[in-house]
Amino acid sequence: MPIYEITQDDLTPLTETSFDVEGIYERKDLQRHLKQNIGVLSNDLMVISEEYGEWLDSKRRIDLLCIDREANIVVVEIKRTDDGGHMELQAIRYAAMLSTLTFKQLIDAHASYIAPSGHTYEQAEAAIFSFLRWDEANEDAFANDIRIILAAANFSKEVTMSVMWLNQHDIDIRCIRLKPYRLPDKRLLLDVQQIIPLPEVSDFQTQIRAKEHAGREHRAERYDIRYQFWADLLNFAKTKTDLHAGRSAGRYGWIGGSTGIAGLGLIYATRGTDSQVELYIDFGDEDKNLMVYRHFEQNATAINANFGGELDWQDLPDSRGCRIRHLVPGGWKSPKEEWPLIHETLVNAMINLDKAFRPFFSSIPV
Known part of the structure; x- marks a missing residue:
């Protein structure tokens, strides 16, 4: 559905364009903007590292490694394509690899990420503690869940069906569509919409999961x-x-x-x-x-x-x-x-x- 400009006499649809036409690239442009404005994707995230790839026997790299306010790991994968490729499978691999990440390794990753800006390990640790509102490290509270955010120009039917199925099986994975529009004065807009699950459904699912979790015996x-x-x-x-x-x-x-x-x-x-x-x-x-x-x-x-x-x-x-x-x-x-x-x-x-x-x-x- 297009976005309309309200003028005095009419509703004028904005011109939908594409990242390819506008010469916008994944890592150089989209990833750079999103890491600096991570709240565009979710308002509870902190970027820990970019292009993180400290894997055993693997050269794969996560676009953005984040944590949320509840100390969960968040994998952010970004594509500028109109079908999303196989990004959901790629992100699941990353989530599995991150399942053994320790809190100390998380701090190490953030320290390496901010070191080029002149920040120290102690500052990296303090930033994470402040974000989580922790006074000390708590391995038991760290990474009890791993979330996945897929951000792309659009998603194929195969991707959306896979994501919906994973959501039904309590995997917190969501699709966020990034659609560029060109204004008549040549300015470029970006429409950011979470399409799976819908935000209202996501809140409901979160409440249900919290209730179920509260009732677990162990x-x-x-x-x-x-x-x-x-x-x-x-x-x-x-x-x-x-x-x-x-x-x-x-x-x-x-x-x-x-x-x-x-x-x-x-x-x-x-x-x-x-x-x-x-x-x-x-x-x-x-x-x-x-x-x-x-x-x-x-x-x-x-x-x-x-x-x-x-x-x-x-x-x-x-x-x-x-x-x-x-x-x-x-x-x-x-x-x-x-x-x-x-x-x-x-x-x-x-x-x-x-x-x-x-x-x-x-x-x-x-």
């Missing part, structure tokens, strides 16, 4: 306990605020919420014996992150007063984002009879955190 005990900790907190939060309405309990150490501004998140986090609420700043651009952080910091006196106490201000110079947090005693390892008080304290702190910062959202520098 999960690690700490995941069971932490899942229940979050479930109880969210149930209580619903009685006080809609800030995290629609969020579901998970196995991991944090739950994100939206402020209504992309790049600013209201986060609950728990470790073993303490927890926190935080405003997390991540616009995908380190300079903008710091600029927004400084904007809030300049108003720290008023924000702390609105919150009702001193906040912990962290610009995290070696990390991807910045955060302002408030620590609360007690976490998922605390005795369950203490959970109601912990949850009440966290929810009240979250409400106060939102009220403290919201008056300053409208004056955020563009």
Whole structure:
């Protein structure tokens, strides 16, 4: 279906073109743009490496190796062709090869990727920890799943049927169509659409998988306990605020919420014996992150007063984002009879955190 330009008198279809006609290449152009703007494909990704190929007895290379916010590995394969070739088979091979990847090897891969820009191994490790909101390495929580994203100009029937079948068998693989259009003034547009599964279906499938996973008998005990900790907190939060309405309990150490501004998140986090609420700043651009952080910091006196106490201000110079947090005693390892008080304290702190910062959202520098 074409894209239309709305003019005063008519709807004018834009001219559909192709990467071949426009002289746009896979690695030189598409891959370069997507690695710099990975949120185009999914808003929960961090690029770990490009052309990754540290395989045993293999010279094959992944276009983009990523992780998501839940520490899952994500394989991104890119084609400029109109049929996708055999990219789904290629990506499955890569996913199988990555199934033995350790967290240390992931850090090594990212360190090698950012080394040409002058960044150190320690900075690579800190960036990954910051993205995952981890304080230390956790092999048990790493790579519990491997996702696959196929991005191409279009997909053959064989590819789409294969992807749909794999989705039905709980393989998280999706097709994203990249279609270029030429404007009358010669500017080039790119229409990015997830076509399999449809986003609404994908969200539903994710919820179903999460529910099934929550019921499995052989999960690690700490995941069971932490899942229940979050479930109880969210149930209580619903009685006080809609800030995290629609969020579901998970196995991991944090739950994100939206402020209504992309790049600013209201986060609950728990470790073993303490927890926190935080405003997390991540616009995908380190300079903008710091600029927004400084904007809030300049108003720290008023924000702390609105919150009702001193906040912990962290610009995290070696990390991807910045955060302002408030620590609360007690976490998922605390005795369950203490959970109601912990949850009440966290929810009240979250409400106060939102009220403290919201008056300053409208004056955020563009």
